[in-house]
Amino acid sequence: MSKPANRLQETKEYYFSKKLKEVRGLIAAGHPVINMGIGSPDMPAPPAAVAAMLKGLHDSVAHQYQSYTGIPALREAMATFYKDNYGVTAQADTEILPLMGSKEGIMHISMAFLNPGDKVLFPNPGYPSYAAVTRLVEAEALTYDLTAENGWLPDLKELAKQDLSQVKLMWVNYPHMPTGTKVPDGFFEELIAFAKAQDILVINDNPYSFILNDNPQSLLAVPGAMDVALELNSLSKTYNMAGWRVGMVLGSETHIGHILRVKSNMDSGMFYGIQKGAIAALGLGKDWFDHINGIYAQRRALVFKLVETLGCSYDSNQVGLFVWAKLPSGIDAEAFIDKMLLEKYIFITPGTIFGTMGADYIRFSLCVKEEEIKEAIERVK
Incomplete structure (x- = not known):
């Protein structure tokens, strides 16, 4: 069997590629996993983009x-x-x-x-x-x-x-x-x-x-x-x-x-x-950003409550698609997220995958519906 290139010796499989296999296995076994790990938007693409894409399929050069x-x-x-x-x-x-x-x-x-x-x-x-x-x-x-x-x-x-x-x-x-x-x-x-x-x-x-x-x-x-x-x-x-x-x-x-x-x-x-x-x-304007940010703002407020329920701290001024939260002193991030996944069926990302300076942190995605975030809060209360 051919051996892989030397460059692969220092290159591991992407974290989410491995971890999501575990998540899918739990779901397949009937467990109601709430996936707050990845930043894959769960809302639809703009209707104008979908319509333009479909119309383009009929162009002669498509x-x-x-x-x-x-x-x-x-x-x-x-x-x-x-x-x-x-x-x-x-x-x-x-x-x-x-x-x-x-x-x-x-x-x-x-x-x-x-x-x-x-x-x-x-x-x-x-x-x-x-x-x-x-x-x-x-x-x-x-x-x-x-x-x-x-x-x-x-x-x-x-x-x-x-x-x-x-x-x-x-x-x-x-x-x-x-x-x-x-x-x-x-x-x-x-x-x-x-x-x-x-x-x-x-x-x-x-x-x-x-x-x-x-x-x-x-x-x-x-x-x-x-x-x-x-x-x-x-x-x-x-x-x-x-x-x-x-x-x-x-x-x-x-x-x-x-x-x-x-x-x-x-x-x-x-x-x-x-x-x-x-x-x-x-070509979409401010109305589009106002629309999606209105939804993300409501979700973020709920995630902040979840973070507080877990006894973690956070910066309320952070932006983007995630919430970065600091764990209480002495808690190992990877052990914590594994416990959450196996006992509460909530998948959160450990800060360690982003480097050693993330060892005391966990990350929550906002690509989760409000009702799921509320359910997560109830599970950890």
């Missing part, structure tokens, strides 16, 4: 191979979306690349810019895929710790004191997942100055900026940011279109060109109907 860069109308819609919501001007033809979900962009960017042995900075706690993909391309993953005391922001002054000469990329993610931290005024400007001084390409992964957040921000709004920065974004959370797999990466023409060289060798374009649906979604 079932042909599509452009690696998406149809022009999709790139234009993405450019307009960034201009209207973030005040960022990006050239649709050269500075925007549609993706099949922003997660694939993490791999494309890493393959485009990293050589074996290059170093990459990523947050602890942070999205596990940053480190996993770094190791898959045989680069070296270096963590920078985020703490509640420092507002879950990187200490750029301390980082600058280290030897960063071999660091090629730096991953940031604001609004931050899993902590729900918003960017304070001036931080993005400091980050771009840091990237220029250290000659590092910084990438902001930005899929949560419209969820329970009244001040969406883009790293690319900083003057000169495109020289040293890229930004990933997605329709998954913003428009309840996680399964559609529509994302984007924005940056300079040169950087986007490098990423396209990778992407064009890995897929044959996004399905036309999905592109048409994405255009319709991106």
Whole structure:
């Protein structure tokens, strides 16, 4: 039997890929599991997006191979979306690349810019895929710790004191997942100055900026940011279109060109109907955000009650699709969530999967209906 590549020695199966098998097993055995672990929107996609997708199926080119860069109308819609919501001007033809979900962009960017042995900075706690993909391309993953005391922001002054000469990329993610931290005024400007001084390409992964957040921000709004920065974004959370797999990466023409060289060798374009649906979604205005955020606000208020019932603490100012909560002192996060799953049939994410700095925390998804959250509260009372 053929042996796997050496790169897999340090790459584990994604946590949710394994844990959800256990959850499905409990459900199959008849247990009423409430899944508060993953951020997969349970509400429908915008009706306008569904209608546009269905209508697009009848276009003469719908079932042909599509452009690696998406149809022009999709790139234009993405450019307009960034201009209207973030005040960022990006050239649709050269500075925007549609993706099949922003997660694939993490791999494309890493393959485009990293050589074996290059170093990459990523947050602890942070999205596990940053480190996993770094190791898959045989680069070296270096963590920078985020703490509640420092507002879950990187200490750029301390980082600058280290030897960063071999660091090629730096991953940031604001609004931050899993902590729900918003960017304070001036931080993005400091980050771009840091990237220029250290000659590092910084990438902001930005899929949560419209969820329970009244001040969406883009790293690319900083003057000169495109020289040293890229930004990933997605329709998954913003428009309840996680399964559609529509994302984007924005940056300079040169950087986007490098990423396209990778992407064009890995897929044959996004399905036309999905592109048409994405255009319709991106054209929706404030009413859409008010609608989904009204629902998420009610759910979050209930999750806060659940957190309090569990004896945990939380920051009421956090934004995004999750609630990040600190466990009482001395409680092991993974043992706690296993106990909750097996005794109360409630699945919660342990903070440990996001890094060592998440060891004292647990994370709740807001992609759960109100009645289920109320049921969870009753189960743990």
